Amino acid sequence: MQAKEYFDDIAECWDNEFEFHIVARNTAALVSGAASGACDILDVGCGTGEMFTSLLDAGASEITGVDLSEKMIQYAEGKIGFDPRISLHCCDILDFEEPGYDAAVMFDAYQYMPDKSALIGKIHSLLRPKGALRLHSVLDAKGSTHTMCLPRQGLQLHCDPRQIKKRLGTLVRC
Secondary structure, eight states: HHHHHHHHHHGGGGGGGGGHHHHHHHHHHHHHTTTEEEEEEEEOOOOTTHHHHHHTTTEEEEEEEEEEEHHHHHHHHHOOOOOOEEEEEOOGGGGGGOOOOEEEEEEEGGGOOOOOHHHHHHHHHEEEEEEEEEEEOSSTTTOEEEEEEHHHHHHHOOOSSSHHHHHHSSSOOO
C-alpha cells in the first residue's frame, strides 16, 4: 500500500491516534523561536491540521499545510473552516513550489517519504536563509516522540538519510 492510500484510509481516526496536544505544544515552543516577528510555517505532511491552532498561538502568522492525502486535507479543511492565515495543498511535497518559510515542521511523516535525500533538499529550497526544519518522529506504540531541529544551512550536510536517522537516536525525549 502506498503512503497516499494508507493515509486516506486512516484519516478519519488519525486525530485519536496520538496525544497531539503534547506534540503540538512542543512544536509550537520550537517554532516560536524560529523568527523574530511574523513567522511563516510550512507543515509538511500536515494531515488533519491538528497542530495549526498551537502553531498560530505560538506566533505563526501564516501556515501552509501540504499533504499527499486528499482525505487528510478534507478533514483539515473541515476543522479550520475559513482562516486566511492557513492555506492547504494536496500534493507531493517534492512538487510544491512556493518558497519563503521561516520554519518547516514534520510530525510522523519523514519515515513515509520514499526519497529522503530529495525531501531534505526540497525543504532546504523552500526555507528562508535563517529557516529551520523541525522534525518529529514517533518512536513507539505509546506515541513517544523525538524532535530534532536542523537549520537551513545545515540541511545540506544532512541530505544523507542515515545521518538523520543517527541524529534522531541521540535526541532529547519530548
